[in-house]
Amino acid sequence: MVLTCGNGEKMMDVKKDFPILEKEVYGKRLVYLDNAATSQKPNCVIDAISEYYRSDNSNIHRGVHYLSEVSSEKYEHARKKVSEFIGASDPAEVAFTAGTTDSINQVARSLEPSLRGNEVIVTGVEHHSNIVPWQMAGATLKVIPMDDDLNVLIDSIEISDRTKLVAISHASNVLGSVNDIKAICSIAKEHDVPVLVDAAQSIQHMPIDVRDIGCDLLAFSGHKMYASTGVGVLYTGERFRDLVPARGGGGMVDKVTIERTTYLDPPLRYEAGTPDIAGAISIGAAIDYMQRIGMDNIKRHENEVYSYARKRLLEMDDVAVYGNTNEMCGAISFNLDGIHHYDAGLIMDKMGIAVRTGHHCAQPLMRILGVEGTVRASFAMYNTKEDADMLIEGIEKVRMMYS
Structure with missing residues (x-):
């Protein structure tokens, strides 16, 4: 994944700096979308x-x-x-x-x-x-x-x-x-x-x-x-x-x-x-x-990936996406109608997609939302639109298994 500067010039490929992202999970490429819990570490760290x-x-x-x-x-x-x-x-x-x-x-x-x-x-x-x-x-x-x-x-x-x-x-x-x-x-x-x-x-x-x-x-x-x-x-x-x-x-x-x-x-x-x-x-x-890398460049890239992922989720039938505030970053929470968030997370894990499920240490907010928990996908500088596409593919797989 290559981050670009504001003028479109290629800046640096950051994904290669994070060795764990080369890992395979159940024979699948790791798609790490649990960054709100903890981020991965670059080689320099x-x-x-x-x-x-x-x-x-x-x-x-x-x-x-x-x-x-x-x-x-x-x-x-x-x-x-x-x-x-x-x-x-x-x-x-x-x-x-x-x-x-x-x-x-x-x-x-x-x-x-x-x-x-x-x-x-x-x-x-x-x-x-x-x-x-x-x-x-x-x-x-x-x-x-x-x-x-x-x-x-x-x-x-x-x-x-x-x-x-x-x-x-x-x-x-x-x-x-x-x-x-x-x-x-x-x-x-x-x-x-x-x-x-x-x-x-x-x-x-x-x-x-x-x-x-x-x-x-x-x-x-x-x-x-x-x-x-x-x-x-x-x-x-x-x-x-x-x-x-x-x-x-x-x-x-x-x-x-x-x-x-x-x-x-x-x-x-x-x-x-x-x-x-x-x-x-x-x-x-x-x-x-x-x-x-530059914090402004990181913010610009992440906003692009985040907005893309959120848009694709909102386009899906039977998926409830929570929150629609003036400014957003990092985390997206959602649920699939009729499917427990834990079950959805387990199935996506078998596809190599790491998301988090549960109340995310925010039980008062869960009561406001009227749910026990959610599936949460959260993004970092090394995530890409391809990762977002894999998330959507994972959700479609979950829905297919429960249809």
Whole structure:
């Protein structure tokens, strides 16, 4: 698959950079359409992880020997890459975590005293990771209304004295709907309410600039943006520069006595214990790879493939496609009339087509849709119109078997 620049010039064949895409499944070419769950890894990311463990493996920051210094430098260089990638003012605003879920949980634990008994505003399309932590912190969730096409009705946002945070997904992991987070941040700012953006489903699809958006906090995972699993990012803007750490231990302290502990400045105060050093380095390598291709080029290509796949699905009889919002990317959810989503996914798997079935950690949205679950096809930079055609062929095979 060859990505092209805006002027039509061939840019690079990216599919060959992902070795797993050469794999056959049940004797069929692998058509990987489960990218909203996790993306595949290019050779440069795999090599960066391998090289770290082969040549540089050491703990960071606290060692004076050569390997520790090299590892520390690579880790901090990855932090700088992330900072520049999301438009942060300072690398100190970027903390490495275990993923989006961990980032949001850390914020929830840190803000729990102010959240307990108060409100957090969310949308109706949130992943459980942007619902459960706020409930565990004792907050009441207030949902922004949506129209029949599942567009979030931004003008209907109601912020009260009890509203302590707006926590919204940039893009839905189920529908692929993209929220106008800049507009939402602007409304929240008028009421002096901070905003956390869950960017797990957008960071790999489009350019993101936290200063332009105006958010106070932003969370995302490495494994959805072509890096390794078990590592993510929490951006903390100026408002939360001195957020109380949710975790304590080695590496995040200034002075410790039996009576009292003081913390280091951000971001180290949010990185207790030994971090996933190789994971952080892998995020840096993934950013290098995406920037070499160009985020605008990635977005343009993916939108073309996504729109083609969605159009073909909508043309099919007896297929319900969910959501029809102003902007969409990444994921498409659908069901076949009279056929359970799980059964459909199993049959397509035997054709080498990897899709996901179930509620996708979005049970409140499933209740809005009036279904128990869906089939979800989700796309990445290496997917093509041919992959979309294979998806349609798979659906036709499912329908034929149930006819």
